[in-house]
Every structure is written in structure tokens, then in C-alpha cells.
Amino acid sequence: MLNTAMLHLPEIGQFALILAFIMAVLQVIIPLFGVNRGQLWLMGYARPLAVGQALFLVISLVLLATSFVMDDFSVAYVAANSNSLLPTPYKISAVWGAHEGSLLLWVTMLGLWGVAVALLSRSLPLDMVARVLSIMGMVSVGFILFTLETSNPFARILPSPPQDGADLNPLLQDFGLIVHPPTLYMGYVGLSVAFAFALAALMSGRLDAAWARWSRPWTTAAWIFLTVGIALGSWWAYYELGWGGWWFWDPVENASLMPWLVATALLHSLAVTEKRGLFKSWTVLLAIFAFSLSLLGTFLVRSGVLTSVHAFASDPERGVFILALLGICVGGSLLLYALKAPTVASVGRYDVVSRETALLVNNLLLVVMALAVLTGTLYPLVYDFMGLGKLSVGAAWFNTMFVPLTVALALLMGVGAMTRWKSDRVSRLGGQLWIAGVLAIVFAIVVALLLSEAVNGSVVLGLGISFWLIFATCADVWKKSRGRLGKIPSLGVSYLGMVIAHVGVAVTIIGVTMVSNYSIDKSVRMVPGQVETLGDYQFEFTEAGTIDGPNYTSQATRFNLYKEGKNIEVLTAEKRRYHARGSVMTEAAIDVTLFRDVYISMGEALEGDAWGMRLQVKPYMRWVWLGAIFMSLGGFMAVLDKRYRRRQKKEKLA
Amino acid sequence: MHPQRKKRLHLILFLVLAVASAVGLAMYSLSQNINLFQTPTQIANGEVPPGRTIRAGGLVVEGSVERDQQGLGVTFRVTDGQSEVPVFYDGILPDLFREGQGIVALGEVNTEGLFVASEVLAKHDENYMPPEVQAALEQAHQDGKAQMEAAAKEASY
Amino acid sequence: MNRLLLFIPLVIFALMGLVFWVGLGIEDKTSLPSPLIGKPFPEFELGVVEDGRTLTTKDLQGQPALVNVWATWCPTCKAEHAFLNELAEQGIRIIGINYKDDVMKARDWLKAYGNPYAYNLSDPQGKLGLELGVYGAPETFLIDSEGIIRGKHIGDLNPVVWESLGKQFGEMQ
Numbered sequence: 001m002l003n004t005a006m007l008h009l010p011e012i013g014q015f016a017l018i019l020a021f022i023m024a025v026l027q028v029i030i031p032l033f034g035v036n037r038g039q040l041w042l043m044g045y046a047r048p049l050a051v052g053q054a055l056f057l058v059i060s061l062v063l064l065a066t067s068f069v070m071d072d073f074s075v076a077y078v079a080a081n082s083n084s085l086l087p088t089p090y091k092i093s094a095v096w097g098a099h100e101g102s103l104l105l106w107v108t109m110l111g112l113w114g115v116a117v118a119l120l121s122r123s124l125p126l127d128m129v130a131r132v133l134s135i136m137g138m139v140s141v142g143f144i145l146f147t148l149e150t151s152n153p154f155a156r157i158l159p160s161p162p163q164d165g166a167d168l169n170p171l172l173q174d175f176g177l178i179v180h181p182p183t184l185y186m187g188y189v190g191l192s193v194a195f196a197f198a199l200a201a202l203m204s205g206r207l208d209a210a211w212a213r214w215s216r217p218w219t220t221a222a223w224i225f226l227t228v229g230i231a232l233g234s235w236w237a238y239y240e241l242g243w244g245g246w247w248f249w250d251p252v253e254n255a256s257l258m259p260w261l262v263a264t265a266l267l268h269s270l271a272v273t274e275k276r277g278l279f280k281s282w283t284v285l286l287a288i289f290a291f292s293l294s295l296l297g298t299f300l301v302r303s304g305v306l307t308s309v310h311a312f313a314s315d316p317e318r319g320v321f322i323l324a325l326l327g328i329c330v331g332g333s334l335l336l337y338a339l340k341a342p343t344v345a346s347v348g349r350y351d352v353v354s355r356e357t358a359l360l361v362n363n364l365l366l367v368v369m370a371l372a373v374l375t376g377t378l379y380p381l382v383y384d385f386m387g388l389g390k391l392s393v394g395a396a397w398f399n400t401m402f403v404p405l406t407v408a409l410a411l412l413m414g415v416g417a418m419t420r421w422k423s424d425r426v427s428r429l430g431g432q433l434w435i436a437g438v439l440a441i442v443f444a445i446v447v448a449l450l451l452s453e454a455v456n457g458s459v460v461l462g463l464g465i466s467f468w469l470i471f472a473t474c475a476d477v478w479k480k481s482r483g484r485l486g487k488i489p490s491l492g493v494s495y496l497g498m499v500i501a502h503v504g505v506a507v508t509i510i511g512v513t514m515v516s517n518y519s520i521d522k523s524v525r526m527v528p529g530q531v532e533t534l535g536d537y538q539f540e541f542t543e544a545g546t547i548d549g550p551n552y553t554s555q556a557t558r559f560n561l562y563k564e565g566k567n568i569e570v571l572t573a574e575k576r577r578y579h580a581r582g583s584v585m586t587e588a589a590i591d592v593t594l595f596r597d598v599y600i601s602m603g604e605a606l607e608g609d610a611w612g613m614r615l616q617v618k619p620y621m622r623w624v625w626l627g628a629i630f631m632s633l634g635g636f637m638a639v640l641d642k643r644y645r646r647r648q649k650k651e652k653l654a
Numbered sequence: 655m656h657p658q659r660k661k662r663l664h665l666i667l668f669l670v671l672a673v674a675s676a677v678g679l680a681m682y683s684l685s686q687n688i689n690l691f692q693t694p695t696q697i698a699n700g701e702v703p704p705g706r707t708i709r710a711g712g713l714v715v716e717g718s719v720e721r722d723q724q725g726l727g728v729t730f731r732v733t734d735g736q737s738e739v740p741v742f743y744d745g746i747l748p749d750l751f752r753e754g755q756g757i758v759a760l761g762e763v764n765t766e767g768l769f770v771a772s773e774v775l776a777k778h779d780e781n782y783m784p785p786e787v788q789a790a791l792e793q794a795h796q797d798g799k800a801q802m803e804a805a806a807k808e809a810s811y
Numbered sequence: 812m813n814r815l816l817l818f819i820p821l822v823i824f825a826l827m828g829l830v831f832w833v834g835l836g837i838e839d840k841t842s843l844p845s846p847l848i849g850k851p852f853p854e855f856e857l858g859v860v861e862d863g864r865t866l867t868t869k870d871l872q873g874q875p876a877l878v879n880v881w882a883t884w885c886p887t888c889k890a891e892h893a894f895l896n897e898l899a900e901q902g903i904r905i906i907g908i909n910y911k912d913d914v915m916k917a918r919d920w921l922k923a924y925g926n927p928y929a930y931n932l933s934d935p936q937g938k939l940g941l942e943l944g945v946y947g948a949p950e951t952f953l954i955d956s957e958g959i960i961r962g963k964h965i966g967d968l969n970p971v972v973w974e975s976l977g978k979q980f981g982e983m984q
Contacts, residue, residue: 076890162889163923242749285820327828334821341817352665364669368676375680379688382830390691392709393684394760400683405676523726523745575749582884584749603726603746612726614746716936735941754911754937 010075013063014154017104020056020111021144023049027114027137031130043130047118050133053140054111061108064153065095074161077101077153083167083580085551093178094168096185100153105182106298107143109189110136117193117218124214131200132193139192142325150318167551167580176236184229184256188294190222191263191287198287199333202340207284212274215287217639219270223263224635230256231628242586242601244521244616246624249398254377255297258370262290265366268359276421278356281341282363288337292330293370351423358416365409372401403458410465410509413502414472418479432479436471443467451518462513466506473502497637504630511623521616527609535617537598538562542570544609552576554587557602557611561591573600573613597621689760697763698737704765710739711758719753732757732769743771852878852958853942860909860917860931871958875983876904876929878952879968880945882912883920888949891967892924898973899927903980907931910940951976955983 027049034042064077068091073079081097095101114136121129147153171177194215201211233256238246247253266286273283350356376393383391414436415429444464448455477499481487488496522534526541533539540560547554554574561569571589578585588601596619603612691709692702702708712732719730726745730753731738741759751757751774761771856867871878879895881888899905907928909917914933921931934940943952953962953976962979964972 080887080890157890157893162892166889281817288820323828323832330824331821331828334824338814338818338821343814343817357665361669364673368673372676372680375684379684390709391688392691394689397683397688401680404679525724525726586749601746604751606721612746713937713941 009063009070010067010072010154010156013060013067014148014152016056016060016063017144017148017154020053020060020107021141021148023053023056024137024140024144027053028134028141031137032134035127035130035134040126043126046130046133050111050114050118050136053137054108054115057104057108057111057144061095061104064101064104065092067154068092068094071165073163073165074156075153076155076157079157079162079165081168082165083551084164085579086165086168086173087550089178090168090173093172096181097168097172097177100147100151102181102185102298103143103147103151104153106185106189107140107147109182109185110140110143110192113189113193114140117196121214127204128200128214131203132196135196135199136192139196139329142329146321146325150321165580167578170552170576170578170583170585171240173578174236174240176232176240180229180232180236183225183232185298187222187224187226187229187263188256188259188298190218190225191259191291191294193218194222194263194266194287195291195333198284199336202284202336205340207280207342209274209277212270212283216267216270216274217641219263219266219287220635220639223260223267224632224639226256226260226263227628227632227635230260231625231632235625238621239588239590240585242588244519244588244599244601244614244618246515246621249376249393249395251377254373255293258373258377259290259293259297261366261370261373262286262293265363265370266290268366269363272356272359276350276356278350279360279363281337284337284341286363286367288330288333289370292326292333293374295326295329349422353419353424353426353429355416355419355421355424358412358419361412362409362416365405365412369402369405369409372405373398376401406509407461407465410469410505413505414469417473417498417502418476432475433472436475437468439471440464440468456517459513459517462509462517466509466513469506469509470503473499473506492641494638494641497634497641499634500637501631501634504627504632504634506627507623507630508627511620511625511627514620515618515624518620519616519618521614523603523612523614525606525610526613527611532613532615534615536563537617538565539600539613539615541611541613544611547574549576551580552578552585555602555605557600557613559589559600561598569598571598571600573602575602592622594622595620691758693737694732694734694739695737697739697767697769700767702763704763707760707762709758709760710741710769711756712739713756714751714753716753732759739769740767741769741771743774745774747774847944847952847960848963850960852952852954852960853939855932855939855942857932857934857939858914860907860914860921860933861926866930866932868958871906871954873956874904875953875955875980876906877980878906878908878954879928880908880910880940880943880950880952882910883916884912887967889924891949891969892927894968894970894973895927896925898968904929908939908943909933909935910945911935911937953980953983 027046030049031043031046034040034045067075067078068082069088071078071082071084071091073082077098077100078094081094081101082091086094096105114133117132117136118129121132124132197211197215197218201207230253233253234246237248237253238244266283269279269283269286272279376398379393380391415433418432419429441464444460444467445455447463448459451459477488477491480491480495520535522532524532526532528541528543531538531540538561540562542558542560544555544557547556554576556572556574559571559573560567561571569591571591573589574587576585576587577583586601588599590600591598596617599614599616599618601614601616603614605611689707689709691711694710694712696702697710710732712734715731715733715738718738719728721728727742728744728747729740729742731740733739741761743759743761758775759769759771760773760775761769763769852868852871854868856865858865877898881891895905905928907930909931912933912935914935917931917933921928932939937945943950949967951964951968952960955961961983962976964976966972968976
């Protein structure tokens with residue numbers, strides 16, 4: 001048997017991590033020193049050091065993954081999160097299955113974003129590159145040190161390593177978990193680029209349109225990863241947790257939503273700063289907040305400090321370190337902001353009715369949403385700290401907060417995209433948009449009536465704002481292309497990206513409205529042969545049996561799904577018992593179409609052949625995530641826009 | 655005042671008003687929507703008014719789980735080591751629901767002192783004890799000790 | 812715009828940090844010392860994993876020992892086990908409480924990974940664990956020769972933890 005203990009791979013991995021740390025320290029010092037002294041050759045070190053740091057981080061991560069694949073249980077982290085029976089893809093995803101490995105993945109991604117900045121910044125002035133990479137290096141130094149000091153994933157259990165590992169938490173043994181955390185992390189970490197650009201601009205005192213233009217594609221790229229990551233997380237929770245819920249407002253989800261909301265605000269604020277040179281201080285502040293919330297999301301939540309105070313008490317070293325690190329990172333950047341942000345009011349003038357105002361209100365709404373999530377997440381903790389007792393803030397509260405804010409935001413989005421910079425007239429906008437408004441109301445009422453006899457107010461509202469958003473956006477496209485379809489492509493990739501992203505928001509709202517108002521479910525006791533009806537569907541419980549998986553055995557139930565007497569699908573739901581930990585997981589059986597999901601999950605075995613079963617029909621479930629795909633596609637188109645590169649070249653010539 | 659300035663002042667006033675109302679809405683609904691965690695002892699002592707949605711939790715008492723013959727209804731008792739509270743739940747229990755396991759339930763106490771749960775949570779990690787349950791056990795433990803000590807003191811006088 | 816206004820975010824952040832810091836400090840003080848320290852070990856009458864004989868609280872007395880709460884379903888216990896083996900080799904008396912576990916599984920485990928315990932009390936329902944205020948495995952108690960609880964550690968034992976715990980244990984002997 002191959003043994004990594006003999007090859008010393010974990011030690012090499014740790015050594016690579018230490019080398020990466022040294023590289024990061026150099027990446028902080030040398031370029032910044034060069035900027036101070038005006039020495040170009042010192043600034044020039046920023047790029048190769050960023051590449052070198054990333055290289056060693058990748059080596060370190062690959063070696064940890066190798067220890068997993070080769071079942072080296074002498075590595076404590078491998079022993080705690082893997083098992084010889086675990087299928088290989090899960091052995092690899094187990095690398096980020098717990099705290100230590102997630103942290104290593106996080107710093108590696110930070111390194112890779114650094115490489116991206118180093119390679120794609122040819123048109124940037126060298127002193128700016130040096131500052132940006134130096135700031136990213138500071139973040140790296142902090143978190144690599146944190147990894148090495150408190151959360152070393154390469155620590156060994158010697159001299160007597162366990163024979164086998166404790167296995168990966170079965171919840172995490174799933175395709176969703178292979179892709180979801182890395183995507184989300186790419187988003188979190190990507191916001192460090194926008195953060196670094198903002199701080200670099202503050203340091204140099206050049207908070208100008210050029211800075212905003214450089215920041216925009218990076219912010220958008222990080223935002224795309226966040227959007228996809230959040231959608232993947234929701235999809236994973238939906239099919240893997242066995243409840244059919246797709247958003248739980250739990251601290252981990254909230255932690256990913258907050259940076260997304262602030263990053264969305266940042267995207268829009270950057271647009272104003274680039275086009276009109278306004279809101280500079282505000283934009284910088286948003287960039288700092290977005291990254292701070294990412295840090296809060298990844299570390300406080302992941303390490304359990306946010307969810308339970310006891311986690312902090314039981315591991316004070318890690319807790320103190322992370323709080324200190326957050327304090328330095330956030331406090332330091334806010335101090336720099338306080339000292340260096342421009343105090344002179346922006347020169348640009350704008351009216352109350354203008355795109356600037358629309359985007360300002362958009363920012364305000366998004367930030368209030370983020371604050372609401374933050375309040376709901378921290379409130380139980382603060383309450384507990386004060387010794388007032390334990391409580392939880394229920395989903396109902398978050399919904400109460402989000403519905404009015406989303407309605408306001410969607411109404412504004414329809415108008416905002418069409419409003420002119422500087423100054424516009426209500427009468428002009430009204431003239432363009434009244435048809436869209438009337439159509440949206442009529443459509444919403446008609447559709448709601450078709451769906452059910454009694455008009456459901458929240459359905460009309462949800463559909464109304466979605467239709468409004470779609471129609472208003474289409475009206476704008478129509479207007480701009482002067483009614484000729486052939487002209488649409490020439491409107492510009494980033495404009496069309498915005499159109500698609502906004503339509504995506506509408507699609508998600510439609511999905512959320514439909515699935516929360518028209519989902520039906522039923523918990524029943526069923527024996528083989530029994531047929532249950534739910535909505536338009538008949539569920540026939542045909543048989544129960546067992547299935548042997550690679551590292552689990554499952555009890556399974558098979559169903560024939562009928563609609564109008566026709567057998568449309570055979571579905572198999574499972575309840576898996578994983579050998580290593582003896583833990584049980586529910587695998588739901590889901591039949592998917594664009595317009596509805598049929599969801600079957602197994603409850604407990606009752607006496608005889610009977611099973612408690614949960615049957616659900618969820619209309620338009622897929623639209624919730626489809627909207628997110630639209631949004632990220634829109635973002636992708638905006639990043640592709642050549643405008644950013646072309647203008648940068650011009651500037652270089654000038 | 656300059657008309658431009660005036661317009662902007664109106665805008666700022668409007669925004670402040672909007673934020674204030676959002677905060678007001680938040681605070682109001684926060685007071686309506688928080689679910690306090692109550693220990694079995696608090697419920698048994700009648701400290702929880704019936705009909706109020708709360709979270710309760712503790713260990714499921716061994717041998718207390720009884721199922722309906724027909725549907726999915728189930729009754730069991732939860733304890734914090736000091737008092738027990740009967741719980742009724744109609745629905746699918748989570749995978750890790752087991753006798754002796756720590757659970758948290760969302761629901762309300764009815765007039766007969768039965769806790770009617772609308773949701774039962776047991777975490778997916780067997781190593782993990784819901785923090786509220788942990789605290790409840792600790793509290794009951796300390797109270798129990800204090801009572802015993804007080805009783806011992808009295809006896810010795 | 813006034814420069815001072817720009818300090819507002821920093822001040823808010825600092826206040827939040829302060830609340831967290833103070834809160835965590837309070838939590839540390841109230842939760843860490845176990846209410847059991849200085850009290851006698853709770854009464855029990857339990858079977859032994861290895862051979863099935865029944866033992867009571869009296870059997871704990873005689874010499875200081877570590878009482879280690881563990882289970883086969885607990886991954887951290889597996890991580891800690893090697894270190895327990897080491898301690899046993901140094902002649903430290905360790906008594907196990909096999910917490911909410913299956914006796915057969917426990918026996919297999921001890922066969923596979925070695926048995927550092929003088930003996931293991933089987934606590935399948937976790938009743939003794941409840942008495943001890945155990946939240947999860949592993950937890951370790953220090954008891955003196957009279958069977959009085961002198962110390963407690965939540966989480967795995969490792970060389971770092973043992974530095975202070977071992978000192979305390981040495982003083983008892």
C-alpha cells in the first residue's frame with residue numbers, strides 16, 4: 001500500500017504553505033516600499049510574488065487533496081473527515097468539508113485572484129498594481145498565519161494513527177457540496193479585489209473614474225460567483241436536506257446573502273462613480289463593507305463562533321485570533337477611510353428625478369436589506385450576551401422585512417434603468433412606462449385568477465412587480481433599439497447584460513411567489529399498494545426494499561407518479577444509513593419540469609410495511625434558480641464588455 | 655436656498671424617513687416574531703402563557719415515544735433533567751430524532767400543558783447538542799444542585 | 812463634508828467589537844467552571860464494557876484517575892485515542908465512560924485501537940452522562956483518591972491541553 005507518511009507529503013504541503021506565507025509577506029513589503037520610494041523596479045516585484053505565492057498555495061492544497069485520496073489517516077484532518085470507503089470524488093471534496101481545509105481553500109483562492117489581477121492588469125499604472133497586490137498580500141498574510149497557527153490541516157496523529165477515518169459528514173457527500181463551497185468562496189474572496197482597489201485608491205488619493213472603471217469588472221466577476229454560489233447552496237439544501245425547503249434564513253445562508261446584497265449595491269454605485277464621478281466615499285465604504293461581510297460570513301460562521309458562543313469558549317485561541325484579524329482588517333480599512341476619504345462634496349449636479357437618484361435609492365434599499373439580515377442574524381447572539389435568554393428570529397421576520405423592500409426595489413428597477421443621467425422628467429418616464437404598468441397589473445390579476453378562484457393578494461403583488469420589471473425593461477430595449485430587432489445587438493454587451501440580469505430578478509420573484517403560495521404538501525402514513533392524491537397527481541407506493549451503496553445501505557421506497565391516469569414517472573426515495581458514523585440521511589425523489597417539482601421524501605418506518613411519507617408539489621420551483629442563472633449570465637456579459645479594455649488603452653496612450 | 659440644494663434636502667429628508675420607517679417596521683416585527691427558548695422546567699412551572707409560539711427543547715425521555723395507530727401523530731416527553739413536558743407532533747420527524755437525543759421544537763403550549771409542536775429539529779450531527787438544550791440542561795443541573803444543597807442545609811439544622 | 816463624519820463607520824464598528832468582546836468575556840466566566848468541581852462523583856451502578864461485571868461509585872476511589880467520556884460514534888474520540896494510549900503507558904489511570912453507545916461496538920473499538928482504560932463503564936442511555944452534565948463526547952474529568960471531581964476538560968485531550976491538566980493531576984498524586 002502506498003503510504004503518504006513515507007513520502008512526507010503532508011510535511012511538504014505544510015512547508016509549501018510556509019513558503020507561501022513568506023512570499024505573501026514579501027508581496028506586502030517590497031511593492032509598497034517601491035511605491036513610497038518611487039522605485040519602479042521594486043513595484044515590479046508585485047506580479048511575480050503574487051504568482052509565486054499562489055503557486056505554493058496550490059501545491060499545498062493539492063498535497064492535502066492527495067493525502068485524502070491516498071487515505072493517509074495519520075493526518076488528523078483526513079482522519080476526521082474521510083474514510084477508506086468514501087468514493088474518490090468525495091475524498092477530494094472532503095478537503096473543504098471542515099474548518100481547516102476550507103481555510104486552506106480560501107487562502108488558495110485569494111492567491112489565484114491575486115494571479116488574475118497580476119496577469120490582467122497590463123493597462124493599469126504600475127504603482128496601482130503594486131498597491132492593490134500589496135493589500136491583497138496583507139489579507140493573505142493574516143489568513144495564512146491563522147491557518148498555520150490555529151488550524152493546520154496537515155497536523156499528524158502520531159505515533160499511532162487510526163486504522164480508518166471517521167468519514168465525511170453524510171450531508172456533505174453530494175455533488176452539490178463538491179461545487180457549492182468553492183463557488184461561494186470564489187465570490188467571497190473575489191470581493192477582496194474590489195476591497196484592495198478601494199484601499200489602493202484611498203492610499204493614493206486618486207479616487208477617480210479610472211479607479212471605478214478598473215474595479216467594475218472585478219466586482220462583477222466576484223458578484224457572479226456569489227450569485228451562482230448562493231443559488232447552488234439553495235438548490236443543494238432543497239434536495240439534500242429532505243424537507244423541500246429552499247431557503248431557511250439560517251446564519252450560514254444569511255452570511256452569504258449579506259455580501260451579495262452589498263456587492264449588488266457596490267456594482268450600481270460603481271456605475272455612478274465611473275460615469276458621473278459621484279458617490280465616491282460611499283462606493284469605497286461599500287467595497288469595505290462587502291469584503292468585511294464576506295469575512296464575517298466565511299470565518300465567524302464557519303468556525304461556529306456566530307452560531308454558538310460555546311464554540312468560542314471551547315476554542316478560545318481560534319476565536320480570539322479570528323476576532324483580532326477581523327478587527328485589524330475592518331478597523332484598519334475604516335480608519336484609512338476616515339483619514340483619507342475625500343471631504344469635498346462631489347462636483348456633479350443631479351436632480352431629484354435622475355438616474356443618480358434612482359441608483360442612490362437602489363443602494364439604500366439594498367443596504368437596508370443587508371442590515372435587516374445582519375440584525376436578524378446577530379440579534380439572538382446579542383440577546384444571549386446580555387443574559388436575557390435564548391431566542392431565535394424566525395423566517396417570518398425576515399419575510400416581513402424582505403417583501404416590502406423587494407417590492408420597492410423591483411418597482412424602482414423598472415424605472416431606474418430608463419432614467420437619464422443628471423436630470424429627467426416624470427412626464428417623459430410616465431409616457432414611456434404607463435403601458436408597461438397597466439399591462440403588468442392586468443396580467444398579474446388575470447394570471448392570479450387563472451391560478452385560483454379567490455384572488456390571492458400576495459400573488460398579484462409578486463407577479464405584478466415581476467411583470468412590471470419585465471415589461472418596463474422590454475419597453476426600454478424597444479425604445480433604445482427604435483423598435484428594430486436587428487438593432488438590439490448593437491446596444492452593447494453590458495447594456496444587454498443588465499437587461500438579462502434584471503429579467504433574472506423578475507424570474508426569481510415569480511418563482512418565489514408561486515412556490516410560496518401554491519406549494520401543496522401532505523404527510524401521510526403509507527403501505528405498499530396504497531395510492532394517495534395530491535393536487536393533480538396520484539402517488540402509488542409500489543414497493544419498499546433496500547439498496548447497497550458504496551459506503552451506505554439505504555431503505556428505499558418506489559412510487560409510480562400518475563397525472564390524469566397516465567403514469568408519468570417512477571420515483572425512488574431513499575433513507576441512507578452511512579456505515580462509518582451510523583448516521584441517517586434522507587434522499588428525496590424529485591421529478592422536475594420547468595413548471596413544477598414533485599418531491600417525495602421518506603419519514604420514519606412505522607410498524608409493518610408502513611412508512612411515514614411526505615409528498616409535495618411545488619410549482620415553478622426551478623424559476624427561483626433560473627433567475628439566478630439569468631443574473632449571473634447578465635453579469636458575465638457585463639464583464640466581457642470590451643469598453644473597459646479599450647478605454648484603458650486610450651488612457652495609457654494619453 | 656439654492657433650488658438645487660433645496661431639492662437635495664428634500665431627497666435626503668425622504669431617504670431618512672424611509673430608513674426610519676424601515677427600522678420601525680423591523681423593530682415592530684422583531685417584537686412579534688422572535689421565538690423565545692423556554693426550558694421544560696419553565697414550561698412545567700407554568701411560566702409560559704398558552705398560545706404563544708416558543709421554542710422548547712431538551713432530551714427525549716427514554717420510552718416516552720408513542721405513535722398514533724392511524725396517522726403520523728406522535729407524543730413524547732422532553733426533559734432537562736429536572737422537569738418533563740409532554741409534546742405532541744403530527745408530521746415527519748427528522749432523521750436524528752431518537753430517544754435520549756437532544757431536540758428543539760417550535761410550537762405552543764395548550765391549556766392542558768401539552769406542548770403542540772409545529773416543527774421538530776434534531777441536528778444532523780450526532781456529536782452536536784443544540785446549544786439551547788445544552789444551556790437548559792446546565793441550568794436545571796445547577797438548580798437541582800442548589801435545591802439539594804438547600805435541603806441538606808435545612809436538614810442539618 | 813466634515814472629516815469627523817467619516818469616522819462614524821469606524822466608531823460603529825468599534826462599538827460592535829466592544830459589545831462582542833465584553834459579551835464573550837462574560838460568557839467565559841460563567842460557563843467554564845463546571846458546577847461539579849469540588850463535588851463528589853455522582854452515584855451510579857453500571858456494567859463494565861469489557862466483562863459485564865457491575866461497579867458502583869465506591870470503586871472509583873483509592874487513587875486519582877482521569878474519567879474519560881467517549882463513544883465509537885464520536886470522531887474526536889478517535890483523534891484523541893492515541894494520546895490516551897500514551898498517557899496509559901505513562902502509568903496514568905484512566906477510567907472510561909462509554910457514552911450512549913453499543914457495548915459490542917465499544918469492544919471492537921478497544922480491540923482495534925488499543926485499550927488505555929483501567930475499565931469502561933457502559934452508559935448506553937447516557938444517564939450518568941446527564942448527571943455529569945456531559946454535553947457531548949469527548950469530555951474528561953479529573954477525580955482524586957476520594958472520588959471528588961477536581962477538574963474537567965471539554966473536547967479532546969492532546970499534549971497542549973495536558974500541559975495544564977497533567978500538572979493538576981500530578982499535584983493530586
